[in-house]
Amino acid sequence: MNSTLFLQSDSIDPYLIYKTMLQNNPVYWDETNKIWAIYSYEDCVSILKNPKAEILDVNPGNKQKLNKTALEILNNLTRLSNGIQHEISKEIAMLLFLKMKSVDINSIISQLIKNNLVENKIDWVNSVCKTLPVLVVLKSFGFEEKDCEFISTQIESLVKIMLPQKTEEQVKSINKISEQIFSIAEKQLSSLRFFESLSPKISESNSLSLDEIKTISISNLIGLFIQSFDAGRGILSNSLLQILNNKTFSSKQEIEKSIIETLRFDPPIHNTRRIATEDIPISGSLIKKNDPILAVLASANRDPKKFENELKFDIERNNNAENLTFGIGPHMCLAKHFSIHLTTEALWFLFNELKTVEILENNIQYEPMINARLPKAIWISLQ
Template sequence: MSTLFLQSEIKNPYLFYQKMIDENPIYWDESNKIWAIYSYKYCVEILNHKDSQIPPVSEKNLNEYALEISRNLARLSNGIQHEIAKETATILFSNMKSIGIDSILSQLFKSHNNNKINWVELICKKLPVLTILKSFNFNDQDSLFIADNIEWLTKIMHPNKNPEDIKFINCVSKEIYLIAENHIRTLSFYENLIAIISTKHNISHKETKSMFVSNLIGLFIQSYDAARGLLSNALLQCFSEGNNLDKTDKIQIQKLVAETIRFDPPIHNTRRIATEDIQINDFIVRKNEIILVVLAAANRDQKQFKNSMLFDIERENNQEHLTFGTGGHMCLAKYFSIHLATEALHYLFSNFKKISILENEIENEPLINARLPKAIWVLLSN
């Protein structure tokens, strides 16, 4: 039984996850030499365990800019380096100014003169990163360049990169790095942030600046795939049989988004490496073994969520999901993501009277860690 599969090749991974929760909640996959954890309890245990860390990603053949970004990202670092990176990312995130998402949506819809749209291409791939860029006052030209090219830089997170990934990463990393580096000097909190981080952690201003630039780019990277998936999955849930909600009521939409995050998360799994032997239930994960933490399975664990296979927007404890992880590496952007998806769907249903989805079978991207619709064709009329 293989625990690693492309999401594009499995119609309903939840049947498999359910079986694994029941029969093998902690499973050693001999063919891939990886542990896979499915139940809620053990996923939480691994994510909070002091000896489970982020595994290294391959940096082979990356150019100097891509290397700098990869080495500084909160998402990819451990120990003290992670503490500094996380603090930098958190300060950056808390300095995002609040902006009108509606105006970005209106421009995106205007850029497309047709009543048939691909929701994924037009909105999901653009809105999250443009929202972050605008919140940091990037100008239109730089925003356009970054929004059009960030997809290539997300490959920096892949544990193993093929020559094509490396070519794309190297191709865009210099320009994105230099745009971000030039821009941060204009931010009002720049000097303050550099002083706080460099004094507190006794690192040079040069290193602190690089940490700052990399983690700003990290916010673009992190938002790209995951928020794209949430915007896609939440729209699909709006049209799912049985979900007869009032689509112009923002509170109803927000509840739908919250349950979508549990029921149909964009990121299905994350990885850890054991830095010492870890005892988990009756098993011992040996030092240096890799662990796949299946967040999407944990979200359907009956022991945690009653009638877990039912989509129920009134579910009381759906915020206990593991979609944003838990522990030291937990996502910074939970509320930002819920807000973004709620605003986007509310805009769509308030601005177009008739909306229909044009196909039944949605194909997913060929990725192991994320379940992301490739395209969702939608017909709109006023």
């Protein structure tokens, strides 16, 4: 029996593991790791929608020794909060999304390709995927060029704030970078006219001080940077691989359908964790209070009870959009539509403008992560 927890870098095809578990142990207690693993679509939905299954505290009692600024960012993120705190931070995060201005994605990706193209070759992941989504978010809020450059080059280190386990070196880097990025975000958010008028309204409706609202808002603006890096990088990488493999790039509509099917067939995020705050009966098993839970979204996305002919990459399947990659229920990722739109625009520019795009690698290597399957690099040639 394979462990329910494994590094994606160590697995050639994790879907073989998921298929076996889905068939034999769709709700499985992993005695070694002391965690419940949920593999079926129906049961994953049940867990994600269950208010008794809450987000885990990734830094209980600040054991990781984050400084004040880093701790404020972490504690106020919508993705990591529960209850009323989640409702407040989600309201603020949604307002931030609504205030994002449209930017010219084509000009940004064109410049990134121009800056990193060497002899008609480029590393798609490190040259575009890790930078484009963050730059689009930054520019949509009007950040100055020097601030865009600083944050986009440092965000990969700050993203480690989400890890439940961090090295001393990672914590040191997070503490240093978080103060700088928080200061930049605070300055820019305070200069935006919409925030000056919205802040008192949010404060009054939630009985919080203006300073508290400001801290939550800045933290969730930074959360947008983190989400855009996480989700954006993975979707841009995995979608390119599937589109090239299946040759589905004849129109923008076909590319968008391919991206949505990639989110089902080969998603960047493979699992998410919860903890039971009370006993939860599920499919003949009993998840006990305080038991940790692993919802294996990538397995649920290939559940034959939900998706017909689940092992085929089919952009015309009528329910592909019902994949669980962005979650479902109160903690569904707010970056879903933004990420799909951004990826559609970027990949359509790539295939429409450059015409000939070819992959130069036969064996893609993946990052050593448990929850996400992210290519380390994808070298392509452009003509």
